[in-house]
Amino acid sequence: AQKITQTQPGMFVQEKEAVTLDCTYDTSDPSYGLFWYKQPSSGEMIFLIYQGSYDQQNATEGRYSLNFQKARKSANLVISASQLGDSAMYFCAMRGPFGGSNYKLTFGKGTLLTVNP
């Protein structure tokens, strides 16, 4: 069974500083995908970044980067130069191997990020 753990219920960061949101995962499958989504108070889930289990390099998307440490089973999200609009709930999720019902995502409990001016 797959499991995602986000140990930080809430995080605070000053505007323009960097912040790291932690995510660890557990799976016995050799092939998997890791995602980060942002959920503002409006409720929509916004896709931020993806890392495949066989990707050699850490994923980056603008101010977002994923610190993927396979041996430690961690996939931390790093947000550089935080902005007030980054205040939201952040979810880490894992997708199983291709095929059948394994498109399903397993979500962590989320981390509420607050960016202070």
Add this chain to the structure above:
Amino acid sequence: GAVVSQHPSRVICKSGTSVKIECRSLDFQATTMFWYRQFPKQSLMLMATSNEGSKATYEQGVEKDKFLINHASLTLSTLTVTSAHPEDSSFYICSAVPGLAGGETQYFGPGTRLLVL
């Protein structure tokens, strides 16, 4: 690209009535769509996987006669909450995976807030 819409965004209904929620992929086709439920300050809970042209696959504990899912085309899935009761009040959000042969990322709709009086 990869835009998913949901309608309605908010609905209030009386106990005992049925409510239909639509999920549309606007700029891509999706063989697979998912329906989630989210309670306040909690993570997303997968309810069912919707596959175009076939029956939905429900997660354990989800009443399929209560939550009817129809995936009539490659761009539309509907969730009908039948004989809704106050305990069905929640935030319902759908997602879609681009492509006809599977893909990597789920893109989410903006969600529907259901309040049953």
